[in-house]
Amino acid sequence: MSAKLRKRNRHDTNPGLVFVTPGASQGLFAVMQSVANPGDEILLPGYHWPIHLQQSLLAGLRPRCYPLDARRRPDLEALDRMAGDRTRVLLVNTPSNPTGAVYEREVLDGLLALAQRHDWTIISDEAYEDFVFAGEHVSMAELEGDLPAEQRRVFTVFSYSKSFAMTGYRLGYVAVPDAARGATLQVVEEASILSSPTPVQYAGLAALDAMDDVAINRELVRTARNSLAPLVSAGLLDRLPEGGWFALLDVGALGVGAEEFAAGLLDSEAIAVAPARGFALRPEVDATGTVRSVDADPATARQLRVAFCGLPASVERAARRIAECASALR
Ligand SMILES: Cc1ncc(COP(=O)(O)O)c(C=O)c1O
DSSP states (O other): OHHHHHHHHOOOOOGGGEEEESHHHHHHHHHHHHHOOTTOEEEEESSOOHHHHHHHHHTTOEEEEEOBOTTSOBOHHHHHHTOOTTEEEEEEESSOTTTOOOOOHHHHHHHHHHHHHHTOEEEEEOTTTTOBSSSOOOOHHHHTTTSOGGGOOEEEEEEHHHHTOOGGGOOEEEEOSSHHHHHHHHHHHHHHTSSOOHHHHHHHHHHHTOHHHHHHHHHHHHHHHHTTHHHHHTTSOSSOOSBSSEEEEEOGGGTSOHHHHHHHHHHHHOOOOEEGGGGSEEEEEOTTSOEEEEEEOGGGGGEEEEEOOSOHHHHHHHHHHHHHHHHHHO
16 A cells, blocks of 8 residues: 555555555544544535534534635635634545545645644545546645655545445555554554454455556546536536536526425436535534534535436436426526
């Protein structure tokens, strides 16, 4: 794994700093447990994978969402202003679920500079690293590679589920910044899972010898992603997603709410899409860590997430039908 990290991610590390985990999910969970002091704040992207939010709360962290600009990149000035006494962790996810944005190197440089200035730990979720269709995937850890290990701050989380289509195996890995942070993560892992199952780890080793299959997988998803073009023509999507498996549609101009549009698609077309509300929740957490209320970013009332990781022909058919339903409503 460390050889892959060096070659593919330009992250010069060693096997002692890489943890094999039952999926990226458990890796993320364990990292949050290992860095969190109850009451500390974690900064999550305005649109995030809901599990990031749930894991933050389970770790006793208080989540706060940082705004994204019109291209779904972090608004660095706003993020800078969010720094407070208890702010400790910054979560970055590129390629992004649910927005499909792929952050450029300059954006990641800006995020790292902010984290260094405010002494934040970075959790970089790179589960979709192999699905980039415009631009390139840059690993956050590469950018701090010239620092001594003890001055590094990036935990990077990877998954076998996407690149190798091995979701059911539950396999992922975490690269930690240095041995001290690794020792704390080891305590969490020993107290929760001990280790990932050995047969699954052998399956993961075999997968690393089949990198050509990753390219085949990516090209399938790229074909499916390109077939979302009717959604762009229909004005539901401003551009094709740059990476990942998902895109956010805006149905605001159709005079119908996202939930209603999604329910209609399911009923009449058997097409499942996810109203965006659940990807932009803003919980109010009090001093004891209790969640007092949960609102969502109001913009999500008109947004939906579509997944394009299915068979290209099915995705193409669904995209065409969604565009037709939209034009019938206009
Ligand atoms: C952003 C992101 N990170 C991590 C994961 C989880 O990956 P795994 O199956 O390895 O737990 C997902 C799965 O949907 C995801 O969207």
